[in-house]
Amino acid sequence: MVKHILIATKNAGKAREFKKLFSEKGIEVKTLLDMENTPEIDENGKTFTENALIKAQTLTDLYKIPVLADDSGIVVDYLNGEPGIYSARYAGDHDDEANKKKLLHNLEGVPFEKRTAHFHCSLVITSPVKDPLIAEGNVEGYIVEEERGKGGFGYDPLFFYPPFDKTFGETTADEKNAVSHRANAIKDLLTKFDEWWEE
Ligand SMILES: O=c1nc[nH]c2c1ncn2[C@H]1C[C@H](O)[C@@H](COP(=O)(O)OP(=O)(O)OP(=O)(O)O)O1
Ligand SMILES: [Mg+2]
Numbered sequence: 001m002v003k004h005i006l007i008a009t010k011n012a013g014k015a016r017e018f019k020k021l022f023s024e025k026g027i028e029v030k031t032l033l034d035m036e037n038t039p040e041i042d043e044n045g046k047t048f049t050e051n052a053l054i055k056a057q058t059l060t061d062l063y064k065i066p067v068l069a070d071d072s073g074i075v076v077d078y079l080n081g082e083p084g085i086y087s088a089r090y091a092g093d094h095d096d097e098a099n100k101k102k103l104l105h106n107l108e109g110v111p112f113e114k115r116t117a118h119f120h121c122s123l124v125i126t127s128p129v130k131d132p133l134i135a136e137g138n139v140e141g142y143i144v145e146e147e148r149g150k151g152g153f154g155y156d157p158l159f160f161y162p163p164f165d166k167t168f169g170e171t172t173a174d175e176k177n178a179v180s181h182r183a184n185a186i187k188d189l190l191t192k193f194d195e196w197w198e199e
Helices: 012-023 048-063 084-089 096-106 173-179 181-198
Strands: 004-007 028-031 067-076 116-127 130-143 159-161
Touching: 004 012, 012 028, 012 067, 012 173, 012 181, 048 067, 048 084, 048 116, 048 130, 067 084, 067 181, 116 181, 130 181, 173 181
Parallel strands: 004 028, 004 067
Antiparallel strands: 067 116, 116 130, 130 159
């Protein structure tokens, strides 16, 4: 049974969610935010999964330990899948405010029923001695016309989730963690993990 995991992320919102989601399973999480002198990683893959693999493999090669990485983003149907893998650098590198503003601008005048979108999360675990383990999750919703709520991170205040009749900016962390793309990807990961770890 695994008790610790290193997650290759510098995103504080993700780190917070992973700590909570894994602590319920008795697994302690460390991220790059807990460490010094971590490398800059060039996320130059063509898919979410390729980018997660690049992040995890870089740290596995460096530290010779198993590493989990998350690559995620928001996929908007009306914009042919944009911002997708470019979500973090849509308008400015890691500038959530500019990114949200650009998304709203690009959807100006588009009626609600055409503003369908999903969050996607690819998770990859790399190990010095095994092939990578890959898991994925999505959650479907709509992009609202102006921000609602201050919770979560990134695009959460723009993502309306019909079953809750709220945006992810308006839900509690526990509500979001019960249904999110990240939660679904972790569920997928955990169904495959024990076999992968033992083999
Ligand atoms: O639950 C979420 N709620 C709101 N927004 C989200 C979520 N999940 C991903 N996102 C957005 C944030 C960022 O614009 C992009 C992730 O980009 P991504 O490269 O995977 O993460 P990042 O650069 O922020 O941190 P890192 O690469 O160190 O893990 O999608
Ligand atoms: Mg990134």
